[in-house]
Amino acid sequence: MDVDKGLPRQLPPAEHKQQQDETEVNRQRLLEIKITAQNQLLVDGKPMSQNQLSNHILRFIMARGKSHLISLDAHPESSYDAYFHVQNALVAAYREWRDRTAQQKYGRVYNQLSPQQREELRTLCPQRVAETYNMAEKGGTQ
DSSP: OOTTOOOOOOOOOOOSSOOOOOOOOOGGGEEEEEEOTTOOEEETTEEOOHHHHHHHHHHHHHHHGGGOEEEEEEOTTSBHHHHHHHHHHHHHHHHHHHHHHHHHHHSSOGGGSOHHHHHHHHHHSOOOEEEEOOTTSOOOBO
């Protein structure tokens, strides 16, 4: 594994007792991203290059606002590198959305906002990404 790469993410605390209920999602508000075992990127079932993904995500979330949902499904045989590129595209799209919204609302980018303004912006521009895991299959490759 390449040690120069990593995702700045903090996992939520494990809550074994809480059961999640299934929720119906409006298909118009759902963007499905899949990484196949051959590391092919599919967005809503159609092939897409990694170079196009960030802009596609940005257009999607800006058009739907707070009520969007992005579903990410990486096949266990897909590479970490392919997953890493998708995560980077997600981070870039959300950063751009928050920067644009901050610029409109406060006249400056997200990183220049006060902690209170950032919290308000996170409410206006939430990250809504659901990842699926198939634990029954073997893990991926590098």
